[in-house]
Amino acid sequence: MNPEKKQRYYERVEEKVKELPWYVGEYIDKKRRKLSSASLLNYCHDYNIFFDWLLAEGYFKGSRKEVSLDVLEKLTVQQMEDFLSFLEFKLENSPLTINRKLSALKSLFHYLQNIAETSELEPYITRNVVAKIELNDVKEDPETIANRMEGKMLRGDEYEQFRQFVAHEYGLVNKDNKKLSNFHKKNRERDTAIISLILGSGLRLSEITGLDLDDIDWHKNTVRVIRKGNKEQYVYISDQAALDLKEYLTIRKETYGINKSNKALFVATTMGPKGTSRRLTDRSIEKIVEKYAAAFGKPSLSVHKLRHSFATRYHLENNNVPKLRRQLGHSSIQTTMIYTHLTNDEMHKAVNKADN
The missing domain is CATH 1.10.150 (DNA polymerase; domain 1)
Known part of the structure; x- marks a missing residue:
């Protein structure tokens, strides 16, 4: 924080x-x-x-x-x-x-x-x-928790579909609503970067809002975060997340009227004639995700569910629980093990496809 x-x-x-x-x-x-x-x-x-x-x-x-x-x-x-x-x-x-x-x-x-x-x-x-x-x-076993989470996350092609929806399609869907259309036009790079970063890193909400410009290492594609217990850690982000962040940073200063002293990565739209830019709050980002999730047709999506979505895909593609645990910042390996149960069904389908 x-x-x-x-x-x-x-x-x-x-x-x-x-x-x-x-x-x-x-x-x-x-x-x-x-x-x-x-x-x-x-x-x-x-x-x-x-x-x-x-x-x-x-x-x-x-x-x-x-x-x-x-x-x-x-x-x-x-x-x-x-x-x-x-x-x-x-x-x-x-x-x-x-x-x-x-x-x-x-x-x-x-x-x-x-x-x-x-x-x-x-x-x-x-x-x-x-x-x-x-x-x-x-007392809930990991499989019970996994079953409750399933259906409230992005799966398969939905990761990129949701990102594209935030980046482009939301504006098309609301083209007849001038207020929504203009607001999306102004903030789409920022909002896409936020969604892409969560889906490409699994960062917690507080870690997202706490990011400063200097926390990004573009050479290693990592971000510096302060995890629970005030532990500093460098967390990897996906190539797509890095691209979306760079695109957002090309318009950040001019679009949001930011002065040099504001080092916050994600900032809010200025309000009023003398409004100054400020760091986005946890609730602001929650509302951003909720807005796009509802329009996308998956209103149960939240920042935390996007984090779950990242973790599920990571485990499915890498099958490395210790590395996933570090990426997510879990203190207990048992928490991370939930995602092994979430991916069981997809792994079963993959095995069946191998027989074809």
């Missing part, structure tokens, strides 16, 4: 912390060295939901940030089960999402009971009800 984006996340964390009890702010502060700014923001969001639920249920009379430690200490197992039911049936959270929010609470309560100390060297709380609540038993 680039420093500018990281700073924005930390500023949002600071805003959220001000809305939460003092001990939550203390806990978040202690976690800054170990968790990314994005993870801290997710924690704050999860805690907001929990404390708002406490107030809505009448377990505390006052504001969210005034909820005292003794309120947490007196919560019963049944009340916590009620909270999980609220997440499942009212907020319609999936078992995996519920587990994530429960894990955030477990981490907070563990800190309050076992790490934090008062001036008298006593723990903040002596009773930890969340420790008695078990996570949902969500």
Whole structure:
């Protein structure tokens, strides 16, 4: 994550912390060295939901940030089960999402009971009800996950068809809509470069938005990214992605009115008479992909699904899980193994064709 984006996340964390009890702010502060700014923001969001639920249920009379430690200490197992039911049936959270929010609470309560100390060297709380609540038993084998992902990705000829659609056909389809047509004409090189880069590298969304001009090594066709855990890595990109990036860079400065100080690779269209160019955000790129995906007839496509599409094709063509793991930046080889199941059907078809 680039420093500018990281700073924005930390500023949002600071805003959220001000809305939460003092001990939550203390806990978040202690976690800054170990968790990314994005993870801290997710924690704050999860805690907001929990404390708002406490107030809505009448377990505390006052504001969210005034909820005292003794309120947490007196919560019963049944009340916590009620909270999980609220997440499942009212907020319609999936078992995996519920587990994530429960894990955030477990981490907070563990800190309050076992790490934090008062001036008298006593723990903040002596009773930890969340420790008695078990996570949902969500066990999916790689093949099950692969089957769920299948059909939501690009396969076979669709890789190049989608790229061509973004580069050319979207404008033709919308030629009678002046606004859409003009917007596509202005941004097609940039949007094609974004799609081509994801399909030709498998980079994460945050890695795409964090790219600067200086991060590209044109001689080796690699880009420098900061992966999870703030690890620097040089990731290969396809020849087609490199070509599309070069085409975008020929129009970048003039089209987007960029000054020399702006090193962001992908920038947004300027707004207003005195508008200045700025780095595209995660959400901006998500919306770009969603727009083209819907028009292409595959609305389930997303940045993450394009990453899956790259990984599936890579494994099918190279059958090298360790290299794919490094390319995707996975910390666990088990995560990468999902793609071996995704390509089983295509490999079976290839074997059958060999008999013909």
